[in-house]
Amino acid sequence: QKEVEQNSGPLSVPEGAIASLNCTYSDRGSQSFFWYRQYSGKSPELIMFIYSNGDKEDGRFTAQLNKASQYVSLLIRDSQPSDSATYLCASPRAGDSNYQLIWGAGTKLIIKP
Amino acid sequence: DAGVTQSPTHLIKTRGQQVTLRCSPKSGHDTVSWYQQALGQGPQFIFQYYEEEERQRGNFPDRFSGHQFPNYSSELNVNALLLGDSALYLCASSLRSGRVYGYTFGSGTRLTVV
Numbered sequence: 001q002k003e004v005e006q007n008s009g010p011l012s013v014p015e016g017a018i019a020s021l022n023c024t025y026s027d028r029g030s031q032s033f034f035w036y037r038q039y040s041g042k043s044p045e046l047i048m049f050i051y052s053n054g055d056k057e058d059g060r061f062t063a064q065l066n067k068a069s070q071y072v073s074l075l076i077r078d079s080q081p082s083d084s085a086t087y088l089c090a091s092p093r094a095g096d097s098n099y100q101l102i103w104g105a106g107t108k109l110i111i112k113p
Numbered sequence: 114d115a116g117v118t119q120s121p122t123h124l125i126k127t128r129g130q131q132v133t134l135r136c137s138p139k140s141g142h143d144t145v146s147w148y149q150q151a152l153g154q155g156p157q158f159i160f161q162y163y164e165e166e167e168r169q170r171g172n173f174p175d176r177f178s179g180h181q182f183p184n185y186s187s188e189l190n191v192n193a194l195l196l197g198d199s200a201l202y203l204c205a206s207s208l209r210s211g212r213v214y215g216y217t218f219g220s221g222t223r224l225t226v227v
Contacts, residue, residue, distance in 0.1 A: 008153075034215045043203055043218040044156070051213075088155055092212040099169045099210040100146070103155030 003027060006089055006104035015113050019076040021087050023104055026070070029094030033072045035063060036088040038106065044088055048074070079111045117142075117206050117219035125225045126194050134189040134222045138206030144168075145187040146216060147179060148203040156203055161210070162187050168210075191224075199226045 005024050013019040023033070032051035036044035050056045050063040050072065062075040072091075076083055086106040093102050118137045126132050138145050144163045148156035158171035162181035181187045185206075191198055201223050205216035 004155075032213065036215075043201075043221045046215045046217065049215050090155070090215075092210075099161045099163075099212065100158035100171060101156075101211065101216070103157075105153065105155045 002104075003093070003102045004089055004091055004104040006087075006107045008105055009108040010110050011107055012110045012112055013079050015079060015081060015111055017079055019079045019083065019109055019111070021074040021076075021089075021107050021109065022071060023073065023089030024071045025091055027091075027094050028067075028070065030091045031094070032092060033063070033065060034090045034101065035061075035072075035074045036090065037083075038086045038088055040086075047087075076109075081111045081113055084109060084111045117204055117217050119202075119204050119219035119222050121222060122220065123223045123225075125227060128194055128196060128226055130194050131190065131192045132194060132224060134191075134202055134204075134224075135186070136188070136204030136206075136219055137186045138204075139217045142206035142208050142217070143185055144207045144209055144211060145181055145185065146205045146207070146211065147187070147189045148205060149173075150201045150203055150221075152200075159189065163210070194226045196226050199224060 034049045035047045038044045048063045056063045060077045064073045088106045089104040090101040146161040147159040150156045160170040165181045176192045178190045201221045204219040
């Protein structure tokens, strides 16, 4: 089992709808989670981070964390064609002496005009 | 406020050669991490540098080495290049480890080994 898993997609969503991206993780010790957006051929760009159970909202983006079920999600409201990208979920490996982020393979999101 | 800068942006090397990639972190950041990203995959951790020392290393062979300078900039060196080393190499800077607030990535270096 991969430490951080995402559905590779592509996930196709009509413009203006809500896009829902999901990520599951295997390490119950994981404390914080990051969502990055990556356009084709570009580097990842941090969208949000979350470390408490519940929802965290930032503009059109909402991150949701459920530690009991070991999943984290990203909702994008009023989806725009410019949101079309690959969305990567990442989490620091548990343990104070671990400094690396563990990444999912990413979900490709396509917003259809 | 300059972000993370990487050079070069693209590089073509022959199998067996050596390559050096460079990174300047975002102003205020003191930690540099290097990642390799193959097409369609998430980034894979190579190593992290803090206070001019390699603090942690991922599952990469010794052909991959690095350095951090007193101004926090960093280099990634890869010796004896293999075709499988072709990838996007990402430098990420952070304040301390990046565990709390994440990383800021540079634009990457696309390495092609032929």
